[in-house]
Amino acid sequence: MxxxxxxxxxxxxxxxxxxxxxxxxxxxxxxxxxxxxxxxxxxxxxxxxxxxxxxxxxxxxxxxxxxxxxxxxxxxxxxxxxxxxxxxxxxxxxxxxxxxxxxxxxxxxxxxxxxxxxxxxxxxxxxxxxxxxxxxxxxxxxxxxxxxxxxxxxxxxxxxxxxxxxxxxxxxxxxxxxxxxxxxxxxxxxxxxxxxxxxxxxxxxxxxxxxxxxxxxxLPGDLVENSVAIHKAVVGPFGQGEDKKQSVILANLTNRKISLVRWRIRNSRWEQEVLPRNAALGAKATEVIGVPNCPLSTDGDTITLLDRDGLKVAGVSYNSQQGNAANGEIDFAG
Incomplete structure (x- = not known):
């Protein structure tokens, strides 16, 4: 127990x-x-x-x-x-x-x-x-x-x-x-x-x-945890036009294409966005992923990326000050 x-x-x-x-x-x-x-x-x-x-x-x-x-x-x-x-x-x-x-x-x-x-x-x-x-x-x-x-x-x-x-x-x-x-x-x-x-x-x-x-x-190693990173997130509230919808920017850190089929983005409440069947990241590429089914709180939250087997690939967190930034965007890559 x-x-x-x-x-x-x-x-x-x-x-x-x-x-x-x-x-x-x-x-x-x-x-x-x-x-x-x-x-x-x-x-x-x-x-x-x-x-x-x-x-x-x-x-x-x-x-x-x-x-x-x-x-x-x-x-x-x-x-x-x-x-x-x-x-x-x-x-x-x-x-x-x-x-x-x-x-x-x-x-x-x-x-x-x-x-x-x-x-x-x-x-x-x-x-x-x-x-x-x-x-x-x-x-x-x-x-x-x-x-x-x-x-x-x-x-x-x-x-x-x-x-x-x-x-x-x-x-x-x-x-x-x-x-x-x-x-x-x-x-x-x-x-x-x-x-x-x-x-x-x-x-x-x-x-x-x-x-x-x-x-x-x-540690050290080059497993799935090193392959894709969460570089940015748009956390602003809904209803502000297409360019302001909540999203997460994923970055491929490797020199090979990575399939994201059935990968998931999850918040701290375990709500999740399942990536579509055609989802993929080219070598060293970035991609904006909308997260309508995984709302990100402006009061602070965690964002976790899971592969198709439910294994953690990447994770970030932010506080309420970051979540209420003027442009609603948080940069995790810096």
């Missing part, structure tokens, strides 16, 4: 410890405080228990301020907010690495736990971010599963597409992460962790693997 007591903990990070040797599944332990009470701890995996593939995948989004998620997080009170009793929805707080367009998957790094040399393992990249958050008085939002003892949180990583041994924890919209808000600079930074053995594509209901492609296969 999926995680129990999944949620987000808003707090202030105060210190950390790192396990480098002597345990099969080492952690970075982040100590934090919420309302002036006792210190709590977050157990963050820095190595997998899978003996065949123990590496982790690390993504960092240095500018989360444009994601619709931020608005909801800003309104939270300090403390733990349970989320597994809430339905996934646009602007909701439940995280999903595959469906939430939280980061560019192609920027991920597959990293060992602790090896010789600078900036080449998970400790090297994670510790500086945590230390910066402590030094600059950041607010941390820790997504994961609260301990049964209520004195901490774990599973601060992707929680779907697991190998069979851990597939009982699979679920959609229950992924873990660390988000830091730096009040002085108004900056939001997201850190996202997965196990290299986890599947890139999962089922819509149970979050189980539906493809043999794992993060270790994808």
């Amino acid at each position: 999926p995680l129990d007591n999944y949620g987000v903990w808003k707090a202030h990070p105060i210190s950390y410890e790192v396990e480098r040797r002597g345990t099969r599944t080492p952690h970075l332990t982040l100590y934090f405080r919420d309302n002036g009470g006792p210190d709590y701890r977050a157990a963050i995996n820095i190595k997998s228990g899978d003996q065949q593939e123990s590496r982790l995948v690390y993504w960092v989004n240095e500018d989360m301020s444009g994601h619709p998620l931020v608005g909801g997080l800003s309104k939270l009170k300090t403390g733990f907010e349970r989320l597994d009793d809430k339905e996934p929805e646009r602007g909701g707080l439940r995280l999903d690495y595959i469906r939430g367009n939280l980061f560019d998957v192609n920027t991920g790094r597959v990293l060992e736990h602790d090896i010789t040399g600078p900036n080449n393992d998970i400790i090297d990249v994670l510790v500086p971010k945590v230390q910066q958050a402590i030094n600059e008085g950041a607010v941390v939002y820790i997504f994961g599963e609260r301990f049964d003892t209520n004195n901490g949180i774990h599973n601060v990583h992707m929680n779907q597409g697991n190998i069979r041994r851990y597939s009982g924890d699979d679920g959609v919209f229950q992924d873990g992460a660390l988000l830091f808000h730096f009040p002085e600079t108004h900056k939001w930074v997201g850190i996202f962790l997965a196990f290299a053995s986890q599947a890139v594509h999962t089922s819509e209901n149970g979050g189980h693997a539906i493809s043999r492609v794992t993060w270790k296969d994808l």
